[in-house]
Amino acid sequence: MTDTATTTLTKKDFVSDQEVRWCPGCGDYAILAAMQKYMADSGADPANTVFVSGIGCSSRFPYYMNTYGFHTIHGRAPAVATGVKVANPDLSVWIVTGDGDALSIGGNHLAHILRRNLNVNILLFNNEIYGLTKGQYSPTSPVGTKKKSTPLGSVDRPFNPIAFALGCNATFVARSVDTDAKHLTRIFAAADAHQGTSFIEILQNCVIFNKDFYNKVVDRSVRADMTVDLVPGEKIVYGADKDKGLRFTASGLDTCGVDDAEVWDPSTATVSQAFAISQLDTDPDTPKPLGIFRAVDAQIYDESVREQVEEAVSAKGEGKIEDLVYSGDCWTVG
Amino acid sequence: MTKIETPGADLPLQQLERVVIRFAGDSGDGMQITGNQFTQTSALFxxxxxxxxDFPAEIRAPAGTRPGVSGFQLQFSSKDIHTPGDAPDILVAMNPAALVVNLGDLKAGGTVVVNTGAFKTNDLKKAKLDKNPLEDGTLDGYRVIPVDINARVLDALVDSPLKTKEKSRCKNFYTLGLMYWLYSRPLEPTITWLHEKFKKRPELVEANVIALKAGFNAGDIRELFQGQYEVPKTDELPAGTYRNMMGxxxxxxxxxxxxxxxxxxPVLGSYPITPASTILESLASxxxxxVVTMQMEDEIAAIxxxxxxxFSGSLGITSTSGPxxxxxxxxxxxxxxxxxxLVIINIQRAGPSTGMPTKVEQSDLLQAVFGRNGDAPVPVISCSRPSDAFQLTIDACRIAVQYMTPVILLSDNFIANGAEPWCLPDIESFKPFPVVFKTDPEGHQxxxxxxxxxxxxxxxxxxKMEFRIGGLEKDVEGNVSYDADNHQAMTNHRHNKVAAVAESIPTPELDGPDSGDLLILGWGSTVGILTQAVETAREDGVSVSRMHLTHIWPFPKGLDEIFSKFKAIMVPEMNMGQLTRILRGEMPQHNFIPFTKVTGQPFLTTEVVAKIKNVLEG
Structure with a gap:
């Protein structure tokens, strides 16, 4: 047979029959639509795809994808996904989580999944607020965030999710924005192609409890000057006219002209360089970095776990229960 | 009868039916290895x-102190026995702390083998002793065998290339050799074990073998003892192939x-915790x-x-202890x-909180049966002894896959680290329960x-079977539902499903008459002690019956009828009466009498016998 019958799936094949119940205007809608389209365009097999989530607004995501889905418990999606993937490494596994789910209650598991380099993709929707519990500050909220549980302003310093991931020695680290479907899709594709844990922070608007928190960075009027996109193989430049650049210096990072701007390669840049870039927006006047911070190869946990089993079986032969029980020092009575 | 090929082996050989021996020393003295070797050799014999x-939770508590004492008690017998024995016949004490901590348990007139080399002023101070117990009358009434084991080991290893410190570490094998001589045990199993254990360090093999043989010969040549003993092999075990087994x-x-x-x-997610870690370690091998094993970052990640x-279609397993x-x-x-x-294994230890990690307790029963938010029933099974743990673990797997439910399998420290001969089962006799995954989307819900x-x-x-699932309440289609009637129905389904497990488990057999004044109802690791206690009571002319539960939630069928034929049902357990509470809740019509103990130590046969008589005398 030369002509294999293949069914081309469309975006709607990835839309489940469930009514989407996020608030009108929530940034999650755009991310969901971008993902459903990406799945169709990339030729994903719904039967072989699993979305695993924890608890929170973002964690409802699996219900709306017409793939396999597991809505688990608060903060534990990375741990559940580890079992899912190790038990069946052929599955394409995506974790959907939020800033509270991943960085408060689930911080430990996020650190360890990144360290292990399980071959899955993590989407962290960061809206810098707790939405499902109705608007308390989160571990990514800036100091001074005044909400119901912090009437005088929060006093604890926030996590920078990108720096967190880099600190955990993550092999793929990226940031995108809910409103930019094109950028999101490009990052999804790069994450999907990466072998190992792909970590994507997605800046996401919570229209009820933290409306437009990111507008000083991503609003169309300022975006060109207030964000810088890290595109592999391209110079690190930004500005409406692409006239500003960044270059590495002995002491870190410096602004420069386009000609002197660094050509970005997330597969060869050091963690220190990626980390330096992740800290850019600690200065409110410098742009917030988006795009791919890091993309390197490393040993993959699920593969290694299965390889050890396969090697043991091939070295010792497949064990039988009889051999297991009737081993060691035995003696016979009667 | 074993022939001892040793010069001067002309001391009398006396036969004993059973011996209880306790090795006690500092936690760095290797007492667990010594005890295990004696056990293995006796099993093979x-x-x-x-x-x-019985050891401390600390790997190396301060040397020579009382909290640092590590003990290993073993009963070996030519008869069918059920317990490690109440009181040791012989105590081996490697230092003053070990002596004073254990002496009270020794039976009246028992023998103490004492390492006199470890009774210097500083040693006594570490054990918080003002006087030397070897000299102050503490040991009056016991037969004392003083041996300067420290010095004898160094003498024996005078030609060894090892450093003095390493030579000293061989003293447990000297001690073991001494006990092997006293009880006429062969040295070969331990020599073979040493060769395997120190494969990469032949000088250690040699030194330990020399120490072992020196101890063995010392028993003879030095005439430390008045004679040798022999505990003949038992002819009471059923025919079969045996292996010494820990829970x-x-x-x-x-x-x-x-x-x-x-x-x-099988896919195990686990996190190391005493006394469950060896399950992870064994499965990893x-x-x-x-077998797939994952040592996860914490207990939550493990489950x-x-x-x-x-979810992916493997058998998920997690192993842990109470915390x-x-x-x-x-x-x-x-x-x-x-x-x-899901198979969840809890090797119980003394609680609450961190409690006493290396001590035995059965106090997680209510946690297992009820300890979750919401109405969240799960079947609960308990091992009773190393020799039933294999079969009950298989049954936990069966219930989990046949009923699509988590199953909690309870064991405890006593079963986990205790050993007994296990008559190996015929694997063919187990009925497989293969899972059939559903693949047909037609009409699937x-x-x-x-x-x-x-x-x-x-x-x-x-x-074509894609579904979404989670912890939110859902309807029969699998869709999230907050519908009132649906939640009642789903709660009922989950409850009824677990209750239905009773259809697939046997009613436990009664030991003794099927009616009478008193039934002893136990569960878990008390089985040996309760069996022994009931036998002893019967020898004293008391009529008492006994039953042991392995499947605790749901209860097996038929209990109500059995219980109705006894005036009282005594429930001994190492907690404050947890099974009693469940029994009273489920079958309030019967007269349950709790008998509880939470010392971190198993019941003694004598105390159970006394309680039986006490209850019957009213």
Whole structure:
């Protein structure tokens, strides 16, 4: 047979029959639509795809994808996904989580999944607020965030999710924005192609409890000057006219002209360089970095776990229960 | 009869039916190894036996102190025995702390072998002793065998290239050799073991073998003892192939076997915790049986990874102890709600909180049966002894996959680290229970149920069966539902499903008359002591019956009828009366009498016999 019958799936094949119940205007809608389209365009097999989530607004995501889905418990999606993937490494596994789910209650598991380099993709929707519990500050909220549980302003310093991931020695680290479907899709594709844990922070608007928190960075009027996109193989430049650049210096990072701007390669840049870039927006006047911070190869946990089993079986032969029980020092009575 | 080929072996050889020996020393003295070697050798020799290791939680508590004392008690016998014995016949004390901590347990007129080399002023100070117990009358009434083991070992190893410190470490094998001589045990099993253990360090093998032989010869040449003893091999064990077995090893094997019988890959998520860690360690060494193990970052991740594995179509397993169970409870609820098979193993230890990690207790029963948010029933099974742990672990796997439910398998420190001869089962005699995954999308509903009340298991990768599932309440289609009637119905389904497990488990057999004044009802690791206590009471002319539960939730069928024929049912357990509470809740019409003990030590046969008589005399 030369002509294999293949069914081309469309975006709607990835839309489940469930009514989407996020608030009108929530940034999650755009991310969901971008993902459903990406799945169709990339030729994903719904039967072989699993979305695993924890608890929170973002964690409802699996219900709306017409793939396999597991809505688990608060903060534990990375741990559940580890079992899912190790038990069946052929599955394409995506974790959907939020800033509270991943960085408060689930911080430990996020650190360890990144360290292990399980071959899955993590989407962290960061809206810098707790939405499902109705608007308390989160571990990514800036100091001074005044909400119901912090009437005088929060006093604890926030996590920078990108720096967190880099600190955990993550092999793929990226940031995108809910409103930019094109950028999101490009990052999804790069994450999907990466072998190992792909970590994507997605800046996401919570229209009820933290409306437009990111507008000083991503609003169309300022975006060109207030964000810088890290595109592999391209110079690190930004500005409406692409006239500003960044270059590495002995002491870190410096602004420069386009000609002197660094050509970005997330597969060869050091963690220190990626980390330096992740800290850019600690200065409110410098742009917030988006795009791919890091993309390197490393040993993959699920593969290694299965390889050890396969090697043991091939070295010792497949064990039988009889051999297991009737081993060691035995003696016979009667 | 064993012939001892030793010069001057002309001392009398006396036969004994049973001996209880306790090795006690500093936790760095290797007493657990010594005890285990004596056990293994006695098992191979053909004795029946039971052991009770008793060690501190600290790996190396300050040397020579009382908290640092590590003990290993073993009863070996030519008769069928059930317990490690109440009171040792002979105590081996490697230092002053070990002597004073253990002496009170020794039976009147018992023998103390004491390492006099460890009774210097500084040693006494570490044990908080003002006077030397060897000289102040403490040992009056006991037969004392003083041996300067420290010096004798160095003498024996004078030609060894080892450093003095390393030579001193061989003293446990000198001691073992001495006891081997006294009880006419062969040296070969231990010599073989040493060759295997120190494969890469032949000088250690040589030194320990020399120490072992020196101890053995010393017993003879120095005429320390008035004679040798022999405990002949038992002829009371049923015919079969035997192996000395500890509880955690039996559980690890049972998990491999259970998963094979279900046709599934066993996937263990675990986090090291005393006294459960050896299950993780054993399973990690069984990779050629297709076992997947993941040492996760914490207890929660461990159970979550196991649940994820079940979601993917493997048999998820997690092993822990009480504090770990506390951490896993939310995730158990997820597996109950999403209805996935999961085997959860709790090797109980003394609580609450961190409690006493190396001491025995049965105080996690109510936690196992009820300890979750919401109405969240799970079947609960308990091992009783190393020799039933294999079969009960397989049964836990069976219930998990047949009823699509988490199952909690309880064991405890006494079973985990105690050893006994295990008559190896005929593997062919087990009926496999292969899982059939559902692949036909026609008319499929995620929470449609079979005759057992179990939903169908669909694994990701199956075309046209994509579903979403989670911990939110859902309807029969699998869709999230907050509907009032639906929640009542789903709660009923989950409850009824677990209750239905009773249809698949046997009613326990009664030991003794099927009616009378008193039934002893036990569960877990008390089985040996209760068996012995009932036998002893009967020898004293008391009529008492005994039953032991392995399947605790749901209860097996037929208990009500059995209980109704006894005036009183005494429930001995190492907690404050947890099974009694459940029994009173389920069957309030019967007269349950709790008998509780929470000292971190097993019941003594004598105290159970006394309680039986006390209850019967009213």
């Amino acid at each position: 053909g004795n029946d036996l039971a052991t009770l290791p 955690n090893d039996a559980i690890a094997m049972g998990l491999v076997a259970g998963a094979k019988m279900a046709g599934l890959t 069984y990779k050629h049986f297709g 979550c990874a196991a649940i994820g594995a079940s 770990g169970m506390a951490l896993k409870t939310e995730a158990m609820g997820l597996a109950i709600s999403a209805e996935y098979p 995620t929470f449609a149920r079979n005759e057992k009340g179990a939903r169908a298991w669909v694994k990701p990768g199956t075309p």
